[in-house]
Amino acid sequence: MTMIFGVPMAVFMGQLTLGLVNGAFYALLSLGLAVIFGLLKIVNFAHGAQYMLGAFAALLGFRYLGINYWLALILVPLVVGGFGMLMERFLLRRIAHLDHLYGLLLTFGLALIFEGTLINFFGVSGARYATPEILQGGLNLGFMFLPTYRAWVLVAALAMCLFTWFMIERTRLGAYLRAGTENSQLMQAFGVNVPLLITLTYGFGVGLAAFAGVLAAPLYPVSPTMGSSLLIVVFAVVVIGGMGSILGAILTGLGMGIIEGLTKVYYPEASNTVIFLVMILVLMLRPAGLFGKEA
């Protein structure tokens, strides 16, 4: 069997794919955080809870309404995103004029509410969500066995990232969003409905989290706490990459996933902590983050 640095090739490639898949989730979630942060200037602490709500919506939609995976992939982000828009309209907007730390605290409180409520109904042990039939099984690539679903997650997540990039960089709405990020008061003076733009942006960011949640449902146990620990890692990823650029968020997310996967191969004890250690290193060497613009 081929060995890579003393590890069987199949194990190495297996962990690398696992890492890439995790990285795709980091990328999707940090992208959503960055989009929201750009315009609203708040860190959405409820992002993990909204990702979890996405997974739960897929699970419950299947269980009670018979909504299949593909439909859920489209419907759930819309529903959860719409719910996010209501949150923005009725809660976040009321504190928009205050110090942005209050936004962090408010969304933290909301995350506690969502998580706690679902724990009461579903407990902390996760439920299983069946992988759609076409995506079951795997491909034997000769040097490794690639589970089809993981491959699909990678493709779908990257496609979504690309779509987001296209929306923001190449469409009129995206141009508004970028302009609003630079100077929202001037935008308003030019006659753009900035409050509506803010609501839509928040909804879009939340929708991205929910999309990630649906993708994750067949992969990880669906439990109320699935989002919070993931979110803290995503925060570290955001600190490493900086929230300045979309491409930066995607690259950092994938890169951190790969580093985590490789750590699992060579020094499993540190696999939980390696991203935080990278964060410390980045803070020491390049405090603004790898792609950060702030001084």
Added chain:
Amino acid sequence: MATSHTTEAVNLPSAVQERQRRAKFRRNMFYLALLAVGLVAPFVAYPVFLMKILCFALFACAFNLLLGYAGLLSFGHAAFLATGGYVTGYLLASYPGLTPELGILAGTAMATLLGALFGVLSIRRQGIYFAMVTLALAQLMFFVFVQSSFTGGEDGLHGVPRGSLFGVIDISSNLAMYYFVFAVFVFGFAVIQRTVHSPFGQVLKAIRENEPRAISLGYNVDAYKLLAFVLSAALAGLAGSTKTVVFQLASLTDAHWHMSGEVILMTLLGGVGTLLGPLMGAGLVVSLQHLLAQSPLGNWVSVILGIIFVVCVLSFRSGIIGELSKMYRKNFK
């Protein structure tokens, strides 16, 4: 700095001086009354419950020093509470000859050291990034505690002996323990009170209000922030160490990010940037948890805390003490 303050005081008109003197007298009387309440309290309420409140109140006061006076929102203060607790618990459990105050000192020292380390790293970023960095660093410590052998991993440390203070005063009874915890709290509170009202505290407030201006005035802002961070971490560690001696256990609950959130809630509810707010907030949150635990709503604690969080942020951001003092100033001055 210090000299300019005194000359200013001398030049003040005597009426203002008189009013300040009277305000100071009233404040001292108020603190004396509080002290008396604290001394009598264990005969009225269950001492263990009071000790829990005092430990968390010290923790919240330490956190408030950072958020309320330096304007730095740390989302990772659980790390210092847990470090103090684990180090003290481990030392007292493994070296039976060690007296509790030495164990507490060692725990506090480790938390201080960790605070210096975290502080150096986290003050490199500002605002929300600061919050995210501290949260991530605390999560790193959480995993360290889970995987280390000295912490007992998932089980935590149990049966930590209380021992005798200085080798002579037996603190195994709850009443004796209470007075020790009360003394620790009063010490911590006095340190914070002194810090806030010192020239150092004034500079911290200046940094909170306008950092670029403080820099342009020639203050080494990073050094001030770091010192505040270390002091806050040390007092949080002291709270954790004391808590371990009281309850004779140290567990992962203290290291979890929920704990970092709880201390924010206590401070916010009582009043950010007020001296008594964290005490009040800690009292309310601990009592609420205690009441809910026995009621049918026991499973809804975190939801209810979340709702309080949301209500606090939306409608009374100055907290209870903050709103009260606003009302007082409006109506009586």
